[in-house]
Amino acid sequence: MRASLKSIFIFLFFIFVGILSAQNTIAHLEGEALVLPESWSFRYEPAQVLVKVKVEADSTLSFIKVLDEKPELSPLLQEFLSKCKANLLSVSVSPDTELNVIIDLIQVPPAYINLITQGKTSDVKKIELWIEKERKSLSFHQPIQDSVSANVFLALNEPYRSGFFSYSRPQYYNLPNLYGFTLQHSLYSSSFINNLMLGLFNLQEEILELNAIEKNYPYEVTLSDIEAGIGDYEHLYTRVALKKNNLFDYKDLYLSLDFLTQRGYWLEEDASRNALKLYLSVPLGKTKLNFSWIDLNSKLSMLNLSPEFWLPQNYVVKDHYNALYAAFDWAGPNLAILYEQNDMKSDKFIKDLHNDALHLQAWKNLQMKKIDLALKYEHIFSDYNYETGEQAYKDRAEMQLCWNLNPLKWDMKAELTDFQQVLLATNLFYSLNKFGFGTFAQGSFNELESSLWIPSIYNESDSLRNVQIREINNAGVYTGYSLNPNAFISLSLGRKTIENIYPELETEFKEEKKLPYIRLGGKLNKIWNKWEIQWQPSLTWQSNVEGLFEEPEFEGSSYLNLFYHLPYNNAIFSGFSLIGHSGFWNSDTSTFYIDSSSIIDLWAGVQISNRFEFQVSYKNLMDTSIYGVYPVPPSIYASVRWFFLN
Numbered sequence: 001m002r003a004s005l006k007s008i009f010i011f012l013f014f015i016f017v018g019i020l021s022a023q024n025t026i027a028h029l030e031g032e033a034l035v036l037p038e039s040w041s042f043r044y045e046p047a048q049v050l051v052k053v054k055v056e057a058d059s060t061l062s063f064i065k066v067l068d069e070k071p072e073l074s075p076l077l078q079e080f081l082s083k084c085k086a087n088l089l090s091v092s093v094s095p096d097t098e099l100n101v102i103i104d105l106i107q108v109p110p111a112y113i114n115l116i117t118q119g120k121t122s123d124v125k126k127i128e129l130w131i132e133k134e135r136k137s138l139s140f141h142q143p144i145q146d147s148v149s150a151n152v153f154l155a156l157n158e159p160y161r162s163g164f165f166s167y168s169r170p171q172y173y174n175l176p177n178l179y180g181f182t183l184q185h186s187l188y189s190s191s192f193i194n195n196l197m198l199g200l201f202n203l204q205e206e207i208l209e210l211n212a213i214e215k216n217y218p219y220e221v222t223l224s225d226i227e228a229g230i231g232d233y234e235h236l237y238t239r240v241a242l243k244k245n246n247l248f249d250y251k252d253l254y255l256s257l258d259f260l261t262q263r264g265y266w267l268e269e270d271a272s273r274n275a276l277k278l279y280l281s282v283p284l285g286k287t288k289l290n291f292s293w294i295d296l297n298s299k300l301s302m303l304n305l306s307p308e309f310w311l312p313q314n315y316v317v318k319d320h321y322n323a324l325y326a327a328f329d330w331a332g333p334n335l336a337i338l339y340e341q342n343d344m345k346s347d348k349f350i351k352d353l354h355n356d357a358l359h360l361q362a363w364k365n366l367q368m369k370k371i372d373l374a375l376k377y378e379h380i381f382s383d384y385n386y387e388t389g390e391q392a393y394k395d396r397a398e399m400q401l402c403w404n405l406n407p408l409k410w411d412m413k414a415e416l417t418d419f420q421q422v423l424l425a426t427n428l429f430y431s432l433n434k435f436g437f438g439t440f441a442q443g444s445f446n447e448l449e450s451s452l453w454i455p456s457i458y459n460e461s462d463s464l465r466n467v468q469i470r471e472i473n474n475a476g477v478y479t480g481y482s483l484n485p486n487a488f489i490s491l492s493l494g495r496k497t498i499e500n501i502y503p504e505l506e507t508e509f510k511e512e513k514k515l516p517y518i519r520l521g522g523k524l525n526k527i528w529n530k531w532e533i534q535w536q537p538s539l540t541w542q543s544n545v546e547g548l549f550e551e552p553e554f555e556g557s558s559y560l561n562l563f564y565h566l567p568y569n570n571a572i573f574s575g576f577s578l579i580g581h582s583g584f585w586n587s588d589t590s591t592f593y594i595d596s597s598s599i600i601d602l603w604a605g606v607q608i609s610n611r612f613e614f615q616v617s618y619k620n621l622m623d624t625s626i627y628g629v630y631p632v633p634p635s636i637y638a639s640v641r642w643f644f645l646n
Contacts, residue, residue, distance in 0.1 A: 026050070026100045026484040028090040033104035033125040034073075034080050040107070042072060045530060045565035047105040049073055051081075055097045059086045067100060077103070091482075092433070104129070107569060127219050131643050132610055134215075134225070137202065140617075141561050141575055141603065144194075145203070147536040148480065148490040148521040153425060153442060154210050155519070158538070158557045159191070160579055160599055160626050162619055162637075163229055163237040164199045164273065165266045167191050169581070169627045170307065170550055172469040176203060176210040179292065179325050181338045181359045184382060185390040187457070189306045196296060196321065199239055199260050200277045207374065207400040208413040208425045208442075214279045214292065216254055217243035224644040231619070231637030235264030254281040267301035267629055268314050274298070292325040302348075303629050306388070307588035308464055309457065311348065318345040336361040349457050355384040357392075374400040387454040389466030393417050407431045421448050434482045440494075441475040452503040465503055467549055467587040472497040472512070478519075486525035493518055500548055502587075515551070517542035532563040534575075549587035552596075556580060563607075573615075574604035579626060586628055594628035611643035 034049070036042075052064040063078040080103075086093055093099060106125045136142060144166075145156055156176075159168035171190040176197065177183070183193065197203070201212035217223055225241040239260045247253040256279040263272040275296045282289045298319045302310060305317070320343045327336035338359040345352050363376035376398040384392070396417050403410040408430050415423040422445045429438035447470060456462040476494020500511040517540060524535040539556035561575035580598030585591060600622055605615025617637045625631075 026102055026486075027093070028102045028484075028486070029084065029088050029104070030090055031126075031129070032084060032088055033106045033129060034076060035106045035125050036076070042070075043107060043567045043569075044070065044105055045567055045569065045571070046527060046532060046563075047107060047569055048527075049077070049103050049105060051077055051101055051103060052098060053081060053101050055086045055093050055095055055099075057095045059095070060084070061086060061101075064098065127221060127223075127645065128610055130217070130219070131223070135610070135613070135641070135643070138199065141534075141559060141573075141577075143536055143538070143557055143559055146523070147538040147557075147559075148488045148523045153208055153427070153440065153474070154205055156194075156210075157190070157555075158579055159194055160631055161198070162266060162632050163231075163235065163262050163264070163639075164195075164239065164260060165262065165264075165271065165631075166194050166198055167267060167303070167627065167629060167631055168194060169552075169555070170587075172550070173471045174210075176212050178212050178323075179327070179338060180211055180336065180363070180376070181361065181378065182393075182396065183340070184355070184357050184380065184392050185388045186342065186355050187305050187309055187344065187353070187386070187388065189304065191304050192300075195273065195298070195304070196294075200258050200275060200294070207372075207402050207411045208427060214256055216245070216281065217256070218245055220244070220246040222646040224646065225641070226644070227639065227641040229637055229639030231264065232635035233265035233633065234270070235632075235635070235637060237262035237264075250283075252281070252283040255279070263299075265632060267303045267631055269301040269316050270299070271301060271316075272297075272299040287328065287330040290325070290327040290329070292323075294321070294323040294325075296321045307586055308389075308454075308466055310588040310590075311458070312590070315346060315348050319343070333362045333364045336363070350460055351385070353384075353386050353457065355382075355386070357382050370404050372400075372402040372404070374398075376400075386457055387451065389451045389454045389468070391418075391448045391450065393448070395419060418448065420446050422446055436480040436482075437477075438479070439475075439477045441473070442471075443473040444471065450501070452501070452508060465589055468499075468501040469549060469587065470499045470501075472499050476517075486523075488523045490521040491519070498548055498551065511547050513544050513548060515542045515544050515548075530565045532565065532571075534561040534563070535559070545584070549585050549591075552581040552584040554580075554582040554596075569609045571607040572605075573607060574602075576603070577601045581627065592628075597624050597626055598622075599624050599626040599631075611645075613641045615639055 049066060049070050050068040051066050053061045054064055056062055061081040061084045063081045066074055066077065089101065106128050140161055143158055153174055157168040157171050159166040168191055175190055175193055186192070197212045202215040204211050204213050222242070222244040227239040229237050242257045245252065245254050247255050258277040260273065260275040273296070278293045280291045300317045300319055302315050302317060322341050324339045325337070328334065340357045342355045343352065358381040359378055361376065361378045363374065366373040378396045380392070380394055382392045396415065398413070398415045401412045411427040413425045425442040427438060427440045429436060450466065450468050452466055453463040454466050456464050474494060474496035476492060478490065478492035480488060480490040482488045495514055495516045497512065497514050502509055519540045521538045522536065524533065526533050537556070537558040541554055542551070543553065545551040545553055558578045559575070561573055563571045563573045565571045578598060578600050582596045584594055586594050599620055601617060601619050602621055603615050603617035605613060607613050618634070619632050619637060620634050623634050
């Protein structure tokens with residue numbers, strides 16, 4: 001299986017590179033779309049037009065000709081492009097340049113335009129584009145992260161998902177923050193953090209870190225996003241998201257409400273998840289108050305815990321997590337508070353467990369010409385009745401710096417924890433037309449001490465082994481090449497130092513190794529007449545992993561979608577996802593070897609306009625496990641997603 005998995009991913013990448021090399025450079029007009037007149041009798045699928053334009057001396061665009069057999073659009077395009085600037089293009093161009101450009105078309109019934117915007121068609125096209133991006137950002141047809149994300153510091157282990165359940169290989173470093181706060185250690189592996197954020201938050205790439213935030217919807221028209229699914233093994237989920245800006249006609253008063261419920265067989269147990277999130281942003285002159293409340297009730301499989309807490313027999317954990325967030329933005333240092341409360345119950349535990357924390361934070365963002373500087377300090381008060389082996393931090397100070405000297409960009413981050421542990425990271429990137437080149441480095445110094453043995457949560461007279469997995473440093477180079485706005489390939493080469501510390505025969509055993517690695521990522525979006533293909537493959541290889549926990553030699557994923565576009569912005573689609581890895585050692589108390597494995601999902605469905613989607617999917621086609629767990633048996637699911645503009 002190991003050789004087979006390796007061959008599959010290498011073969012897919014050779015095909016991908018071959019397809020990329022055959023394409024021509026085409027720019028894309030971003031943030032603007034041509035809204036067709038009310039009486040327009042033509043319909044286009046896909047809703048795009050390819051034109052040749054010229055960049056004038058004043059950076060305006062002038063129309064030359066239509067390139068894809070839509071000559072009737074010429075008068076509209078001539079007027080439309082005269083109001084567009086070159087900075088809207090996806091590539092940098094100089095004056096007097098001629099190039100081919102893809103322009104999005106919006107075909108909206110006239111009654112709809114007048115109803116929701118009172119004739120303001122500029123709002124319609126912006127809302128349509130916002131919906132399209134939102135639909136793609138939370139889609140089971142796409143990886144959890146862009147597969148060509150250049151910064152390896154921000155790469156998450158790709159999870160396997162079923163509805164809004166997810167599971168990934170445990171990740172011990174570079175985890176996302178929540179509203180800018182670093183979450184404290186708990187019983188759970190990184191999968192719990194992913195489950196907390198999936199469907200409720202947007203992951204935003206900041207200076208050398210990921211942050212789970214609320215993505216503000218900027219328009220007054222109320223937007224509802226409804227998604228529901230049903231499947232085998234009593235699988236059922238519903239998600240409702242409601243967003244509105246300028247609430248009660250008060251400028252920039254923003255409200256967001258998210259509700260999510262799901263149940264069904266997952267990770268060898270009957271699981272459930274019920275979540276509610278409220279977010280409110282209140283502008284007060286030159287200041288702003290932000291509030292958020294999160295409540296999450298879950299029935300979880302034991303496999304969501306960190307491996308050191310696993311037992312030979314699986315069991316259910318009942319978890320209740322809630323959090324209250326508030327922030328005050330003003331001319332002085334911004335202030336924020338996050339209160340977390342986490343209660344865990346199980347028949348296997350010797351007592352009910354809790355883990356509460358109060359985070360206090362002050363930060364300030366400064367802009368000085370081409371330099372962005374962010375300073376942050378955080379203090380935490382903790383209350384918990386169990387041990388994880390990792391010290392709960394009390395103080396954390398951080399500095400982030402971004403120096404933008406286009407086409408050169410330099411990011412730097414320095415972090416001090418409890419006035420002892422130091423984390424330094426830097427990233428230098430240079431962009432040149434279709435190419436991008438970068439170098440990066442990260443190092444951790446004076447790590448806080450951890451306990452090798454921790455009190456058992458199952459037996460008062462027993463202790464559990466704690467395996468400490470740390471990334472000491474990571475450095476390398478990367479490059480990216482863009483053939484056009486819809487085709488991109490990236491390559492990263494680096495070396496990281498991983499340290500494992502754990503008790504062995506009542507003594508401390510330390511294993512430290514340097515792991516050279518290569519990471520490939522690609523993105524393809526190609527249109528042939530009415531056909532469209534979207535493909536995002538990724539593959540990571542690393543060597544010298546023998547003797548380390550949770551470090552496979554190969555790991556990768558591939559998401560492919562094929563569309564056949566129909567009249568009136570409708571489409572039929574199908575696709576598959578493949579996630580796989582080579583074998584590696586698990587860090588639980590039995591220290592078992594997880595064989596190489598891959599898992600495949602299939603789907604097909606219909607898209608009606610930009611706002612409705614129905615699909616049928618077949619999960620776990622080959623009836624396999626992934627990352628050492630059996631997520632769900634082969635099963636059929638059906639789901640719908642619908643956007644409403646009220």
